[in-house]
Amino acid sequence: MTLFGLADCNNFFVSCERVFRPDLTGRPVIVLSSNDGCVISRSNEAKQLGIKLGAPLFQIKNEIERHNIAIFSSNFELYGDISSRVMSLLSKHTPDFEQYSIDEAFLDFTGLGTSEQIRDKGTELVRTIQKCVHIPVSIGIAPTRTLAKVASKFAKKYPGYKGVCIIDTDEKRLKALKMFDVADVFGIGRRSAKKLNYMGIKTAYDFTMLDEKTVRQWLSVTGLRTQKELKGISCIQMEELPMKQSICTSRSFAEQGISEQNALEEAIATFASDCSRKLRKQKSCCSGINVFARTSLFRENAPQDYINVNATFPVATDSVIEIVDKAIQMIRSRFRNGFQYKKAGVILYGISMKNAVQYNLFDTIDRSRQNKLTTALDSINSQYGKGTIKLAVEGDFANSNAVKSEHRSPRYSTKWDEIPQINCKK
Known part of the structure; x- marks a missing residue:
């Protein structure tokens, strides 16, 4: 009998924060989106308090104080590293393994024994990941991938399954x-x-x-x-x-926003680069790009502006150079002085599988060279950390004051100067 598994990390971002903060066990915890805008991950305790996914931080400040909710800025470098550790363990325990997202992976249990034996193997995986990485995982097992997804929801929702639900x-x-x-x-x-x-x-x-x-x-x-x-x-x-039909990276800027063209271009370049990375991760290309920037909707007395530009590529692409270059051209063509831009972003659309791209006979871009360069960039950043090597036009936006991250935890597992400190008393 064919049996697929779907391993799904529970409340993943919150669980990552708790790995190095065991004192948070049992306490409501939330993780905020980039720039500390809204809630993107909640512990079960926070869910029980009625904290909604996507809730803006300013709307729930009273609940945070009343219930002593721990809050964290998103720490994607930490989450990515822990994800790679979880995926490594999963890949070693099943012959056929495919990562689907940062916290999900499909497994093929076909031919590994009876339903009971496969259930036991799933239980062993849950225990192993909890023991080695301290991340709670739910596993759904079923004859199809879609049913495995259904089963994983039940495994996560009902404690009686003990992390493993099988539909056989x-x-x-x-x-x-x-x-x-x-x-x-x-x-x-x-x-x-x-x-x-x-x-x-x-x-x-x-x-x-x-x-x-x-x-x-x-x-x-x-x-x-x-x-x-x-x-x-x-x-x-x-x-x-x-597959995602569009890929977006956007931010709300801190304080008053961004008014200088160079700073806005650095932000757009950073967003476009991040979108291209996500595109390549799912082995796809895009044929269209949207760039937008707007002033604050809440500052009625300030000058208002909304930039929204669309463009297409002659050949669907995943090249960071081509995508960033196009994004810079687009924002440059519409930028106007005298405005404080509070939010900006890049959206890639017209998504297709890379192996299905139709090339243009008259294409002037050396795609072989760009592919080699992009592959090298991805390889280095994968090994040494995101942003180790980047395009010069991105500047230092990621570390600038334009990005608000007041509650970020240390990058315990990837930065030597941020590893946990232990004080030993005699």
């Missing part, structure tokens, strides 16, 4: 689907979920009861594959898993 019979599958909201199904986006809800489709089970012609008409062949997966028919390969 039709009875278990039907019971799980009847309890599972269609909006939470892997591969069904918000728009599709709203459309399905409008038609009276509330649960994943309801979705499987639709005839295939209707599903294909409403949600195309992608939706039909998802339905088959929920029925227990494996038809989605790793390279066909839902």
